[in-house]
Amino acid sequence: MSNKTKTTKTIPFGRLSAEWKKDPAFRAEYERLGPVMELAFRLAEFRHKTGLTQAEVAKRMKTTQSAIARLESGKVDPGLKTLAAYAEAVGARLKVDLVAS
Template sequence: MSKRKTWGELRQRRLEKPAARAGYQHAQLAYELGRQVRELREARGLSQRELAERMHTTQSVIARLEGGGSKPSISTLERVAKALGTSVDIRFGSPVAAGY
């Protein structure tokens, strides 16, 4: 009889593969960007629709962005920042193993 693996064990095993790790890191970044946009929008008392109107886009675009389901360009992030009255600050973090 085999022992069932926990979600954490399965996740760790999958993340050993470089392609899976890269995909996970991308999803994590998209989610974090979306979380920050949502928090800024809510702090300013705006609905997704109101933010979309300020950006001349649709509410569904904002929903995808906030949910981490899109890969926004720098120009899109600049439009978000302008609509929210803030700036875009891009920086590099700690070094990670490159795998080569």
């Protein structure tokens, strides 16, 4: 009997999002959703950079992994308290800014 270790191949998030953005349908929807998608990608990107899983962030926020998945997918419009809690969970600080259009 072989004692092989099962490995999982991972793809860096930045490379994955760059690939998605090449798809015209994805890009059109991304642009339509604008700031919501930008925020969602920023959350997931920051979490990936810190090496945390959605489950680990959820535990720190006292919520569920599926709630974190919804945040990172852009399917919900989070409030400032939720964003601040997410930032704290990933070892960051929330900064809100307005920019000229």
